[in-house]
Amino acid sequence: xxxxxxxxxxxxxxxxxxxxxxxxxxxxxxxxxxxxxxxxxxxxxxxxxxxxxxxxxxxxxxxxxxxxxxxxxxxxxxxxxxxxxxxxxxxxxxxxxxxxxxxxxxxxxxxxxxxxxxxxxxxxxxxxxxxxxxxxxxxxxxxxxxxxxxxxxxxxxxxxxxxxxxxxxxxxxxxxxxxxxxxxxxxxxxxxxxxxxxxxxxxxxxxxxxxxxxxxxxxxxxxxxxxxxxxxxxxxxxxxxxxxxxxxxxxxxxxxxxxxxxxxxxxxxxxxxxxxxxxxxxxxxxxxx
Amino acid sequence: xxxxxxxxxxxxxxxxxxxxxxxxxxxxxxxxxxxxxxxxxxxxxxxxxxxxxxxxxxxxxxxxxxxxxxxxxxxxxxxxxxxxxxxxxxxxxxxxxxxxxxxxxxxxxxxxxxxxxxxxxxxxxxxxxxxxxxxxxxxxxxxxxxxxxxxxxxxxxxxxxxxxxxxxxxxxxxxxxxxxxxxxxxxxxxxxxxxxxxxxxxxxxxxxxxxxxxxxxxxxxxxxxxxxxxxxxxxxxxxxxxxxxxxxxxxxxxxxxxxxxxxxxxxxxxxxxxxxxxxxxxxxxxxxxxxxxxxxxxxxxxxxxxxxxxxxxxxxxxxxxxxxxx
Numbered sequence: 122x123x124x125x126x127x128x129x130x131x132x133x134x135x136x137x138x139x140x141x142x143x144x145x146x147x148x149x150x151x152x153x154x155x156x157x158x159x160x161x162x163x164x165x166x167x168x169x170x171x172x173x174x175x176x177x178x179x180x181x182x183x184x185x186x187x188x189x190x191x192x193x194x195x196x197x198x199x200x201x202x203x204x205x206x207x208x209x210x211x212x213x214x215x216x217x218x219x220x221x222x223x224x225x226x227x228x229x230x231x232x233x234x235x236x237x238x239x240x241x242x243x244x245x246x247x248x249x250x251x252x253x254x255x256x257x258x259x260x261x262x263x264x265x266x267x268x269x270x271x272x273x274x275x276x277x278x279x280x281x282x283x284x285x286x287x288x289x290x291x292x293x294x295x296x297x298x299x300x301x302x303x304x305x306x307x308x309x310x311x312x313x314x315x316x317x318x319x320x321x322x323x324x325x326x327x328x329x330x331x332x333x334x335x336x337x338x339x340x341x342x343x344x345x346x347x348x349x350x351x352x353x354x355x356x357x358x359x360x361x362x363x364x365x366x367x368x369x370x371x372x373x374x375x376x377x378x379x380x381x382x383x384x385x386x387x388x389x390x391x392x393x394x395x396x397x398x399x400x401x402x403x404x405x406x407x408x409x410x
Numbered sequence: 411x412x413x414x415x416x417x418x419x420x421x422x423x424x425x426x427x428x429x430x431x432x433x434x435x436x437x438x439x440x441x442x443x444x445x446x447x448x449x450x451x452x453x454x455x456x457x458x459x460x461x462x463x464x465x466x467x468x469x470x471x472x473x474x475x476x477x478x479x480x481x482x483x484x485x486x487x488x489x490x491x492x493x494x495x496x497x498x499x500x501x502x503x504x505x506x507x508x509x510x511x512x513x514x515x516x517x518x519x520x521x522x523x524x525x526x527x528x529x530x531x532x533x534x535x536x537x538x539x540x541x542x543x544x545x546x547x548x549x550x551x552x553x554x555x556x557x558x559x560x561x562x563x564x565x566x567x568x569x570x571x572x573x574x575x576x577x578x579x580x581x582x583x584x585x586x587x588x589x590x591x592x593x594x595x596x597x598x599x600x601x602x603x604x605x606x607x608x609x610x611x612x613x614x615x616x617x618x619x620x621x622x623x624x625x626x627x628x629x630x631x632x633x634x635x636x637x638x639x640x641x642x643x644x645x646x647x648x649x650x651x652x653x654x655x656x657x658x659x660x661x662x663x664x665x666x667x668x669x670x671x672x673x674x675x676x677x678x679x680x681x682x683x684x685x686x687x688x689x690x691x692x693x694x695x696x697x698x699x700x701x702x703x704x705x706x707x708x709x710x711x712x713x714x715x716x717x718x719x720x721x722x723x724x725x726x727x728x729x730x731x732x733x734x735x736x
Contacts, residue, residue, distance in 0.1 A: 158518050160525075209702070213518040214464060218658060218701045221651055225694035228648075233688060343647035347529040350522055358519075384538070391530040395511055398523070402514040 122380060125259045130380045131373070136265040138372035139272030140331045144345050145352040145364050146279065147323035153359025154296055154316040156213065157206060161220040162324050163346030164227040169194040169325025170337035171231060174240045177329075183244045187329040194325020195318040202317040207310070224342065232339050242333040268330060275323075276365055283361065292316060296359075351390055355397045357407025366405060425572055429565045438564040444676050445575035446636060448669035449629035451656040452575075453622040456582050459663040460591060461618045462598030464521045467508055469653045470528040471623045472630030473535075473645035475501035479631055480548035480640050481541060490554035497634075498627045504531075505623020509616035516601075528650050536642040547641025551634055562638075571632055575669065578625050582665045585621070594618055655697045661707025670708055 122130070148162045159165075169190035177186030201223060209215045243249070248267040251260045283289035295302040295309055303309045328337065331345070348371075353359075356367030371390050379386040397405060429437050450472045457463045478497035482488045488496075512523045535542040542548075553562055556570075585591045596604045597614055605611050634640050643649070652675070660671025678696060682689035704711050 158522060205698075205702070214521070215701055215705065217518055217521055218654075219698065221654065222694050222698035222701060225648075225651065225655070225697065226691050229688055229690035229694065343529070346647070347526065347533075350526045350529075354522060354526060386537075388530065388534055391527070391534075394526065398511060398514070402519075 125257065126380070128254075128257055128259060129261070130376050132261055132265070134373035134376035135269055135369075136334070136372075137376060138369040139269045140327075140334060141348050141352050141368035141372050142272045142365055143268075143275060143327040143330055144324065145349040145356075145368060146275070146361070147320035147327070148349040149353045149356070149359055149361070149364045150279075150323070151317055151320035152353065153361075154292055154320075155202075155206075155210075155313050157220070157317075158213070158217045159201075159220050159320070160217055160346065161201065161224040161227060162349055163342035163344070164224045164231075165194045165197060165321050165324035166328045166331070166345045167231060167337065167339075167342040168197060168227065169328030170332040170341065171235045171240070171328070172325070173329035173332070174242060174337055177242060183242065183329075183333075186242070187326060190325040190329045191322045192325075194328070195322030197325075198321020199314060199318045201321070202314055206317075224346075228339070228342060235339070237339050239336045239338040240332070241336045242329065244333050264333065268334060271330060276361070280361060288312075288315075351394055353404070355394055355404055357401075357404030360404070360406040363404060363406025422576075429568055434564060437568050440673070440676055440680065442564075442568050442571050443636065444669060444673040445571040446629055446632045446672075447653070447656055447675070448672035449575050449578050449632070450626050451653050451660065451668035451672055452578055452582060452665060453625035453629070454653055454657045455660075455662055455665055455668045456585070456625065457618060457622045458657065459665070460586055460598065461594045461615065462516070463512075463615065463619065464517075464654075464662075465512075465524040465619070465622070466521055466650050466654060467524040467528040467531075468622065468626045469650045470531045470645050471501045471505050471508075471626040472633060473640065473649075474504050474531065475627035475630035476551075476634030476640040476644065477535070477542060477548065479634055480543075480551045484548050484551055485543075490552075494554070494631060497631050498624060501627025501630060502620055502624045505626070506616065506620045508623070509619030512619075513612045513615045525650070528645065529647065532642055532645050532647070535645065542642070545642065547639060547644070549639045551638050551640065553635035553638075562635075567636070571636075574628055574632060578628060579665055579669070582625070586665075590614070590617070655693065657707075659697060659700055659707055661709030663706060664709035667707050667709040674708065 144162075144166060147165075148159060151157055151159050151162075172193040173186035173190030175186075176189035177183050180186070201220075205219050205223065206216055209219065244264055244267075248264050250263050252263045252266065253260055281289075283293060291302065291307055292312060295307075295312055299309055302312075327345075332341075352364060352367045352371055355371060356363030356365075371393060374393055375386060375390050378389040401407070425441075428441065432441070450468055453471075454465060454468045457465050457468075475497035478500035479493040482496045483490060483493040508524065508527050511527065512520055515523055535547070536545055538544065553567070556566075586595070593604060593609055594614055597609070597611055601611055633644070637644070656671040656675045657668055658671070659674055660667030660669070674696075675693065678693055679689050682692040686692070700707055706713070
């Protein structure tokens with residue numbers, strides 16, 4: 122691999138890692154706090170993408186579309202949690218099955234509403250076009266760098282929220298001992314709903330941010346559900362740093378193998394997952410169950 | 411016990427004679443696929459009902475058997491029995507491999523890992539051209555001809571599917587009563603105690619997953635004969651989940667449930683699709699309602715009704731019996 126190619130591939134890996142992080146973080150937050158395996162996470166991503174596209178198309182404003190995606194997916198998550206998941210809280214398998222049912226219905230309804238077309242976003246001019254990277258003299262799309270920066274800021278914000286705010290501390294306490302938190306007079310249910318809405322909203326936002334790197338079409342829900350699954354399995358479910366490290370690892374390994382031996386690239390992330398599971402079944406940063 | 415034997419006999423008789431009185435559409439397009447998908451769902455019932463391992467990769471294993479058959483017979487031009495043997499071998503070996511990978515996780519983690527494994531095979535099938543035929547898959551797959559009868563014919567294929575389905579069903583029922591099956595159920599209920607008794611838990615799990623892979627492979631072979639082709643669509647997320655939907659609708663804990671669920675699933679998709687395009691929504695709603703309101707599926711509902719009827723009958727018969735005693 123030549124030096125400019127190496128830099129480009131690395132940047133592609135970092136961008137993809139950023140995207141994986143943005144998609145998977147909502148999944149792992151919901152799992153970490155509520156122990157719910159939300160298999161409708163990919164559907165929330167796609168829903169956010171569609172809503173964001175529709176709003177951006179009507180208003181001509183990409184940021185407005187992103188905001189609408191965040192809110193719409195958060196609302197959908199709220200309805201899902203309060204309407205369907207709360208009555209069966211604590212029953213892991215049934216919760217997973219309910220989210221499977223929701224993903225089936227959601228995929229079908231979205232197909233009915235938005236059809237099988239591919240939708241392309243046009244982000245604001247400030248973040249489109251190419252940029253020349255100084256010293257190396259290679260061009261790189263601005264938008265991809267924006268995604269990278271966005272993921273870093275998002276990760277830092279969430280880290281701040283979880284470790285430095287009262288809300289975050291209560292959430293982490295509730296993860297460890299739900300009954301004790303409830304006993305000191307905190308409304309645990311409201312806490313959980315907020316976290317679910319946050320995780321769902323992030324999935325929706327990812328639909329616009331990620332959808333703008335590539336595009337949005339029916340079937341993307343499965344793709345991003347798989348990406349989230351692999352990232353959180355490798356990183357350790359429910360762990361914020363684990364998600365970040367795993368997203369980096371999975372994406373970089375994928376991009377390097379795509380450049381070095383394209384035929385077998387599809388199974389490399391899988392091999393990575395197998396190796397991690399063989400050594401640490403709870404994932405890199407996960408706590409033993 | 412006797413009413414059950416009688417009921418089973420009647421169902422069997424009805425199924426055996428079905429091609430003589432049933433409409434061709436129901437024989438070929440409803441019951442035959444119900445046996446096939448029922449068999450694949452049965453492999454999930456074996457894992458989930460007896461072993462407590464809810465796998466989403468059963469359709470993947472079935473699909474791999476189909477790919478193995480297609481690759482050997484179409485791409486390499488081998489005779490059908492080589493395809494059958496190779497297909498089953500592939501499904502069983504990959505199941506063993508999946509089992510080894512997933513064995514240390516349980517419950518919801520097992521579900522996620524098998525889902526990820528299944529999706530990876532899907533991605534691989536989509537990308538790879540030399541073995542899997544890429545996006546188009548493998549076309550023009552022909553079922554074997556037995557005794558001069560092509561299996562493509564509706565009625566012979568119905569009977570072959572029925573026979574294989576019955577054998578698989580009988581095997582699972584038999585297995586559940588063997589020492590292996592019993593320790594599997596014990597493993598589901600209390601793994602720590604079983605380990606303390608000196609059982610090798612991981613080995614049991616992997617063995618069960620391998621056996622289930624073989625069963626799924628059988629279903630996969632029939633499916634590839636039924637479709638005459640295989641492509642990544644056969645093993646995409648929707649199809650993986652359909653098997654779960656079938657097993658849950660029928661009742662994960664009942665071997666009969668797999669076939670019942672498949673029949674209901676096919677009926678709902680076929681009939682809903684004749685009056686609405688949104689038949690997936692209908693299926694999703696049926697699934698959701700069953701998960702929310704009847705964890706034991708239709709088999710569970712059926713059993714509850716039978717028990718309630720029995721209780722009613724007993725109450726009514728009780729005074730008569732007492733009168734006879736006096």
